[in-house]
Amino acid sequence: MAKLRFGIVGAGGIAHAHARALRGLGDMAELVSACDAIPAAAEKFAQEFGIATYGGEDALQRMLARQDIDAVSLATPSGLHYAQAGQAMRAGKHVLTEKPMAITLEQADEMIAAQAETGKTLGCVFQQRFHPAAVIVKQAIDDGRFGRILHANAYLKWHRTQEYYDAGGWRGTWRMDGGGSLMNQSVHYIDLMQWLAGGVAAVKGYTGTINHRIETEDVGVAAVRLSSGGFGAIEGMTNNLANTYDRVEVYGTDGMAVIEGGQLVTYFTRAEEIRPTAENAKPSRNLAPQVVEDFRAKHPGWRTGHPAVFAAYIEAVLAGKEPPVGGREGRKAVQIILSIYRSARENREVAIG
Ligand SMILES: NC(=O)c1ccc[n+]([C@@H]2O[C@H](COP(=O)([O-])OP(=O)(O)OC[C@H]3O[C@@H](n4cnc5c(N)ncnc54)[C@H](O)[C@@H]3O)[C@@H](O)[C@H]2O)c1
Incomplete structure (x- = not known):
């Protein structure tokens, strides 16, 4: 069965919900890695979930170089979503971002444009x-x-x-x-x-x-x-x-x-x-x-919460469809x-x- 292999960006509070959701989805998802600008946060997450993680200022870039990651979920402060989504899509990864997808409309529009430009799938978490x-x-x-x-x-x-x-x-x-x-x-x-x-x-x-x-x-x-x-x-x-x-x-x-x-x-x-x-x-x-x-x-x-968001997003990516909450939907609120x-x-x- 086809599955999507994920790296989580940001290893703070909500990243735990991402990791648990991915672990709970059985064959359709795999939690491969995570990264955090703070090395200690990345290390703690590695121990908690038994995965290799990346820490430091260039952690995202290093994680994105991995060929065994298809998608990243963004669990970083909201002001970072825009730049990280663009970086990840241009590195060939699908992106599921936490809410709010961006903090200005210009940022949201550029994320939507990056999706069109790269052919990658942008999804937003509205559980x-x-x-x-x-x-x-x-x-x-x-x-x-x-x-x-x-x-x-x-x-x-x-x-x-x-x-x-x-x-x-x-x-x-x-x-x-x-x-x-x-x-x-x-x-x-x-x-x-x-x-x-x-x-x-x-x-x-x-x-x-x-x-x-x-x-x-x-x-x-x-x-x-x-x-x-x-x-x-x-x-x-x-x-x-x-x-x-x-x-x-x-x-x-x-x-x-x-x-x-x-x-x-x-x-x-x-x-x-x-x-x-x-x-x-x-x-x-x-x-x-x-x-x-x-x-x-x-x-x-029936799934609720983050597991529901991840499952619907993964199904959409695997089917080559727009996810239930894509960039245009995420932009409205x-x-x-x-x-x-x-x-x-x-x-x-x-x-x-
Ligand atoms: N869907 C929900 O119900 C829900 C709930 C809580 C938070 N959120 C959203 O999730 C996002 C994160 O919130 P949180 O409460 O987990 O924050 P947090 O501060 O607990 O965690 C953020 C993590 O990102 C890391 N980080 C900062 N800059 C980074 C960078 N450049 N590269 C990699 N990692 C970096 C921080 O070191 C920290 O560990 C926010 O956008 C927030 O709105 C959503």
Whole structure:
């Protein structure tokens, strides 16, 4: 059976999820190597996963010289994704990058151009899209069961300490994180919201840094005009006392859903549910538990998280197809977030072209 052989770039926090995902995919993937600019980090990773790794400033270049690596996954600070993706594709490797794929649109466009130029496959990690809750809602919307989309929200209320921002030296910086609570944490839920609702047409936003010593925002809010003609809101902050809520809501003329913490907590559609009466517009039954149960019964062994992202990416590369979240898809949430920043700076609505 054909498989893809991977090297991981960056051996920090999320690289562990990459390595575990690859190890869990059986015959379709092989974890060959990893590299890190810090030799000690590369060495630790080598011992943990029993692979040869590369450390130091030129570690990536040395790893890319290996002929037994077909693809690299980028688990480095976000500001490095663009240059490393280009370097890897030009060295003949496919690239799966962590979110956000890039921190400027120029970078994202150059990554997309490098894919076209080299014929290699660029994929982006947005693991929330693979959760059954998201897949169920997306399918229902695509089937027309939600009708016209009238409203959509993306909320994230997480907790991040000052120590979190200080560690590693790149979080909360414009140069390497590209933003704060919106670009780093909320990007998953903004992506989910725009994917489910069918795109964002314009934003009007505010951002602030009110509870941490960082360059970028620890809170960002925006009013949203959807491409569907509907409206919505984005709120993302890392100032919560506890690491609690993330939520995406979609409301159509014929259906609505709420996904919280990755779980489908509310779902009903006119087609599947008794029509709410004029007197009591509450749905008589929340169908969420039932649709999730039906989905799981229909799709035994369904993958979520990083394993789902890697599996879908590998299948696409082996089939010579665009992966579910390629460069153009990965760019969308980045564009929305950069538009919120611009809107806040310039105190005006920013249209998304
Ligand atoms: N999908 C998710 O849910 C998720 C979760 C966490 C982080 N991320 C993303 O993953 C990326 C990494 O985040 P993290 O939390 O693992 O960061 P981290 O700081 O824990 O790890 C980054 C690693 O990259 C290494 N590095 C820095 N420069 C390098 C270079 N030039 N060459 C090779 N290695 C280099 C660092 O030494 C460090 O070990 C970020 O883009 C982040 O947004 C995604």
